[in-house]
Amino acid sequence: MSSFPVPLLFFFFFSLFVSSVLSDQAAFSSHLLPRPLILEYPETDELTLQCTSWRVAGEANNLNPWKTIPDECLEYVRGYVNGKGYLVDLQRVAEEAVAYAKGLQLQGDGKDVWVFDIDETLLSNLPYYKDHGYGAEVFNPVDFDMWVDKATAPALEASLKLYQQLLDMGFKIILLTGRSEAQRAVTEQNLRSAGFQSWDRLILRATEDHGKLAATYKSEKRDEMLEAGYRILGNSGDQWSDLLGWPMSTRSFKLPNPMYYIS
Amino acid sequence: MSSFPVPLLFFFFFSLFVSSVLSDQAAFSSHLLPRPLILEYPETDELTLQCTSWRVAGEANNLNPWKTIPDECLEYVRGYVNGKGYLVDLQRVAEEAVAYAKGLQLQGDGKDVWVFDIDETLLSNLPYYKDHGYGAEVFNPVDFDMWVDKATAPALEASLKLYQQLLDMGFKIILLTGRSEAQRAVTEQNLRSAGFQSWDRLILRATEDHGKLAATYKSEKRDEMLEAGYRILGNSGDQWSDLLGWPMSTRSFKLPNPMYYIS
Numbered sequence: 001m002s003s004f005p006v007p008l009l010f011f012f013f014f015s016l017f018v019s020s021v022l023s024d025q026a027a028f029s030s031h032l033l034p035r036p037l038i039l040e041y042p043e044t045d046e047l048t049l050q051c052t053s054w055r056v057a058g059e060a061n062n063l064n065p066w067k068t069i070p071d072e073c074l075e076y077v078r079g080y081v082n083g084k085g086y087l088v089d090l091q092r093v094a095e096e097a098v099a100y101a102k103g104l105q106l107q108g109d110g111k112d113v114w115v116f117d118i119d120e121t122l123l124s125n126l127p128y129y130k131d132h133g134y135g136a137e138v139f140n141p142v143d144f145d146m147w148v149d150k151a152t153a154p155a156l157e158a159s160l161k162l163y164q165q166l167l168d169m170g171f172k173i174i175l176l177t178g179r180s181e182a183q184r185a186v187t188e189q190n191l192r193s194a195g196f197q198s199w200d201r202l203i204l205r206a207t208e209d210h211g212k213l214a215a216t217y218k219s220e221k222r223d224e225m226l227e228a229g230y231r232i233l234g235n236s237g238d239q240w241s242d243l244l245g246w247p248m249s250t251r252s253f254k255l256p257n258p259m260y261y262i263s
Numbered sequence: 264m265s266s267f268p269v270p271l272l273f274f275f276f277f278s279l280f281v282s283s284v285l286s287d288q289a290a291f292s293s294h295l296l297p298r299p300l301i302l303e304y305p306e307t308d309e310l311t312l313q314c315t316s317w318r319v320a321g322e323a324n325n326l327n328p329w330k331t332i333p334d335e336c337l338e339y340v341r342g343y344v345n346g347k348g349y350l351v352d353l354q355r356v357a358e359e360a361v362a363y364a365k366g367l368q369l370q371g372d373g374k375d376v377w378v379f380d381i382d383e384t385l386l387s388n389l390p391y392y393k394d395h396g397y398g399a400e401v402f403n404p405v406d407f408d409m410w411v412d413k414a415t416a417p418a419l420e421a422s423l424k425l426y427q428q429l430l431d432m433g434f435k436i437i438l439l440t441g442r443s444e445a446q447r448a449v450t451e452q453n454l455r456s457a458g459f460q461s462w463d464r465l466i467l468r469a470t471e472d473h474g475k476l477a478a479t480y481k482s483e484k485r486d487e488m489l490e491a492g493y494r495i496l497g498n499s500g501d502q503w504s505d506l507l508g509w510p511m512s513t514r515s516f517k518l519p520n521p522m523y524y525i526s
Binding site for chain 2: 044049050052053054055056057059060061062063064084085088089092093096099100246252253254256
């Protein structure tokens with residue numbers, strides 16, 4: 001007598017659960033036929049969909065300048081940067097960069113350059129941002145500088161591997177950061193303890209660079225590289241202001257960063 | 264006698280189901296504590312995560328040139344372009360463009376220009392791609408030209424609204440497409456029937472432009488606009504080759520397109 005209702009009841013609750021998972025998307029589906037229970041493509045709730053759309057718009061440089069992440073996306077951003085999504089995205093960018101670099105014929109005269117930004121490109125400030133709302137709090141330069149002075153930011157592993165592969169291929173590596181010249185020693189210390197070495201130059205903001213937009217400052221520095229005879233074949237950065245502006249690198253790679261925006 | 268096992272059994276199957284949903288992500292979680300059953304952030308299966316990562320990399324211009332979408336992402340791409348994700352993304356790009364445009368002070372001399380690409384920017388070829396594997400098939404120019412000749416591509420609604428708003432603000436609109444000069448009549452007919460009007464110029468590939476990379480051809484055309492005294496304040500396109508190259512627009516907007524890549 002009890003053998004019959006059990007699967008029925010199970011099916012009832014199971015269907016209830018699946019329906020609730022599907023309901024958000026189903027409301028927007030253009031299909032007129034009932035949807036199959038096999039989940040063919042991502043079933044996302046409205047908030048996830050909106051926050052993903054916001055994140056992708058940022059990665060594609062479509063967003064106007066912003067000071068904090070959208071309040072409603074805090075949990076989404078927290079999940080992304082602590083989860084597999086961020087790691088997979090970082091790894092993919094590094095892999096595409098390696099594939100591109102391998103296809104190049106270097107001239108081998110010590111002028112083939114790859115430019116790297118530092119924060120959220122080579123070093124991860126995630127431990128800092130975990131304590132500061134993942135970008136939900138307005139950026140506090142005093143707090144952040146105290147964190148930088150600790151020189152304990154870990155490497156982004158995918159970038160460290162890329163960095164080493166580029167060195168092995170014969171690239172000169174130039175580090176171009178928005179950090180201040182006053183932070184040179186702690187920055188070098190942090191880079192070395194995180195595993196980075198053998199960079200050709202480390203360029204930080206000098207007194208006259210303070211107050212310049214990042215894109216302006218970095219473009220000027222790239223221009224100086226060209227004048228010094230370097231060929232900028234690759235450029236990796238987590239901000240579009242690391243990459244855009246004249247002159248540009250032959251190829252640029254935008255690392256993911258949904259936590260902050262630098263003009 | 265039957266009342267006790269039922270919920271137990273249900274819980275057993277339910278847990279089994281939830282575990283299988285979580286297992287992919289859990290393997291990579293840095294949390295040491297058991298995860299709560301409340302789903303705080305997106306629970307995505309491995310394939311969705313990989314295909315999203317691939318799509319985002321494309322939108323950020325991180326992918327090396329590709330001829331077809333990854334086989335395993337066919338269902339993902341089908342779901343995205345037919346679902347709410349694509350619509351939300353298109354709308355967001357248009358809204359950011361409007362916000363940017365409203366912040367500009369136009370000179371009102373008829374030289375304030377917004378450049379639009381056409382395919383997947385103003386007009387949607389989704390009906391064509393539905394019949395051609397959503398980018399899983401290698402692009403067939405003969406088939407595609409037959410589709411273009413029908414002049415039945417619908418408007419991307421968010422772009423049509425943006426287009427009208429820009430006209431109302433006083434922008435001159437220049438259409439710059441990779442389509443051939445031979446397709447001028449059907450292109451004009453299609454644009455008008457989809458609701459577009461009052462463009463200043465429609466630039467198509469002339470004989471001498473065939474064989475040029477899209478980025479080269481479009482950059483040359485933007486250069487001609489500057490020489491004619493136009494100020495290119497905005498540029499909307501679904502390909503990075505619509506947007507990159509010298510000269511660039513003051514701001515560029517990358518519309519989503521996970522179906523094809525044009526160098």
